[in-house]
Amino acid sequence: MTALTLVRGDITEQSVDAVVNAANSSLLGGGGVDGAIHRRGGPDILAECRALRAGRYGEGLPTGEAVATTAGRLPARWVIHTVGPAHTEDEDRSPLLASCYRSSLRVADELDAHAVAFPAVSAGVYGWPLDEAARIAVDTVRQTPARVAEVRFVLFDPRAYDAFAARID
Template sequence: MTTIVLVQGDITRQSADAIVNAANSSLLGGGGVDGAIHRHGGPAILDECRRLRASHYGKGLPTGRAVATTAGELDARWVIHTVGPVHRASGGDPSLLTSCYREALRVADELGARTVAFPAISTGAYGWPLEDAARIAVEAVRAMDTAVEEVRFVLFDDRAYEAFAAQLG
């Protein structure tokens, strides 16, 4: 049984087996959570992302998919990069956002990760409405058959924390 924990704070300060990055499809860093993970994790993450782009993901990582790299200087073994959907561009298709959580947990299982820290995927610049994103995230994790023992949602502010707390009841 997976335990779901909520934490308000900075995902780059978490200690976990795997930290999930709300990446862009280029895998080469960006703003928000993606930029923070690359900055705090150091150049080793970008180096592995460049190798992934040169081999398996020449056109970038597709929306809803996930792939792992080293965590560099973060207090984790791995970073699991997943590309969330842009709300307006996807038409608000919940299956794409659900896929981010399922795929990240699938990769975590392949790695043997037991603790995984997630941000609120797609709720920043990608514009997914927070309450809907929280519902999708919690439902996706609860429905997933995974060996991950703890899923930690690391939420940046009060509003996000409260949206996720409301979903956990």
């Protein structure tokens, strides 16, 4: 059984086996969590992302999928990059958001990662309402069989922390 924990803080400071990056499809860095991970982790992450773009993910990483790279200078061993969907009122994209968590846990199992830190995927610039993002994240992690011993949701914003805390308690 995977233990769920909650931390208010900076995901780039987590000493875990793998940190999940809420990446954009280019894998080449961006804003928010993605930018923070690339800045703190250093050039090794970007170099591996460029290699992925030159090979298997020439068109970019599809929404809902996940892939791992080194963690560079982060205190983690790996970064698991996943591309969350943008929220829209016109289409139910929640299966894609759930896929981000399932795919990341699958990659974590492939890496034999025991502790994984997740941000609130898609709850920033992609506009996902916090309560719904927290429900999908927590329910998906609880329902996904994985060998991961701990999933740590690391939330920078107090509102995001409160939304996840309401789902975990």
